[in-house]
Amino acid sequence: MATVFYDKAAVKVGIGTTSETLLATDCSLSFSSAQAPLYAIGSKGTLGQFPAGARQGDVSFSFLTSITGKHFNQQGNIINGLASGIKEAAANTSEVSGVEIVFAGVSGLGYLNSYGVGVQSNSVSSSSAGFTFFGSGTQLPVTGRLAEFAGQTIQTGQLATGIAHGRYTNLDNFATSITAGDTSAANVFSADYSITFNHNPVYKVGQEFPMTCLYTNAQETLGLTEDIFQSGLAFDSAANDLTLTLSGLAQTGPGMHIELKGAKQVSTAMSAGMDDIVRTQKNLTAVY
Amino acid sequence: MLGRIRREAESITINRTGILGVQSISTQYESVARPLDSLGITEIQYAPQGAQTASLQLNTLLTNTLEAGYGDSYSLDVMQNFTGDIPFSGIIDYGTEKIYFSQGYMETYSVSCGIVEIPQTSTTSTIYGDFGTGSFPFWAQTSETPTSLNIPSYSSMEVNLDEFSSNRMTSFSVDIATPRVPIYTLNADKPDKVIAGTPIEVNVNFSLDVDDYKIKNMRFVPDETVFRNATITLKKNNSDTTLLSYSFDNMLLTSESFQGGVDSNAAANFNLRSFILR
Secondary structure, eight states: OOOOOGGGBOEEEEETTEEEEEOEEEEEEEEEOOEEEEOOTTOSSOOEEEEOSOOEEEEEEEEEOBOSOEETTEESOHHHHHHHHHHHHHHTTOBOOOEEEEETTEEEEEEEEEEEEEEETTSBOEEEEEEEEOOBTTBOSEEOOOOOBOOOOOOOOEEOTTBBBTTTOOOGGGOOEEOSSSOEEOOOOEEEEEEEEEEEEEOOTTOSSOSEEEEEEEEEEEEEEESOOOTTOOTTOOOEEEEEEEOBGGGOSSOEEEEEEEEEEEEEEEEOOTTSOOEEEEEEEEEO | OOOOOOGGGEEEEETTEEOOSEEEEEEEEOOOEEEOOOTTOOSOEEEEOSOOOEEEEEEEETTOBOOTTOOTTSOSBTGGGGGSSOOEEEEEEETTEEEEEEEEEEEEEEEEEETTOOOEEEEEEEEOSOEESSOOGGGSOOBOOOOOOOOEEEEEEEEEOGGGGTSEEEEEEEEEEOOEEEEOOTTOSSOSEEEEOSOEEEEEEEEEEOSSOOOOOGGGTTTTOOEEEEEEEEEETTSOOEEEEEEEEEEEEEEEEEEEETTEEEEEEEEEEEEEOO
16 A cells, blocks of 8 residues: 555656656546457357557646746746647657656556646636647556655745747737727636547557557637637638647746647637626637 | 824825824734645745735724815715725825735725714725835825825714705715735736726614604515615715715615614614626
């Protein structure tokens, strides 16, 4: 039995020689083995349960959006760099290697399914990610035992300058503006970015786990909350290359970039609740 | 050498005008910097979590009235004028030090008076702008603090309510809550705008030395709801000059209480409530 308090249950993501211990706020990991019952004529009961697919695991976690690192030439945390690289791969070579994820002593080789970042006014930005562990060759998808896993404790307090924050993030470049008549530009209240990946593990006869995993496509969505309703939504709007820049306390450093290529606005909406203004939402999507 | 600052070295200026008759001032802020927690935490990092605001509480005798030149839409009570959508800025002086504040929005306003008392107002406000030390010369006081006292008192007060023909009112209070909705955007620590919320809740409380006052049957409320029109007029002492008038229509009777004791007269309290849409 291992009793592990949350302060010794770090989430670490590593690729090759580079790694980052994320400021995860929650994490869940599961491992499953699909078993299907078999029945046969002449036998009243089941013949038993038999494997119906390869064992695989999943891990998902939320984390504070750290922006100080640089991974794969992409400013920001390792997940952001990974997502940026994979969406390029989905559009090109398709084949990428998994990344090692360690959570409280349990590890696996994960393939990114989804990644999201949210930022709103006066709040610390939070991100989320989800991976699937397929295993590889003879390597199990999930290995290890629950054990304490954390870095060296530092007792000096400091300001979190390396965390994206709504107070310091400027998304005016995404604000809806109406130029006809009474010219006005929207205030941007919050933004939610997400990207999902479709991948295809390639299995071969003679082994349980896939020999490789190919990413097939990716779709990203950016939802913005504003105060202007764009009733002039175009039937076939122009595609734009846009850069979402998340900045941290005191706006130190270049901030974390997320590049949307060929983004189009696909929807607009407005809603109101009690004791609040009417807020509008617009969604941009890009596909790879 | 240790010194101290007494009331003569303290003052408050609101929108460049000194306020007379201040009984107490309190103001405070609490940093919104909070430690970030995470799985496998190895160090304490602080980040602002939420909007930074301050608060201001002010109690004044109802002796400071608005100077001449304002229209009829303004209340003579300087502070009551901030129950609307007008913000205020100001300076609190104590000795040689100053506390500046801007974008103050009143959240609650109350006025109360009892036998042998001068009416007092109490206000609480939220400061959405700047607060603390700094150089803000444009907020400096530009006019003299009024020196003429307009003293109303319980002896020069008129209350128009049916119950008072045979029951003696010993005290009253009017409490007004004015909700505020700050709208914050990305990349800013001050609100883009502060919306004056609605409805405004008004509570009027009366205390009576009772003679024939009848406590209602609580089963009649709200089926046989009792609505009242209440008007309270404060006049300058020993004169017929009206300083302030509070008038509310169709107030709902929401509570009543009765107290009796060996060393006091039988007393009753009741509360009237209404809501005003802006």
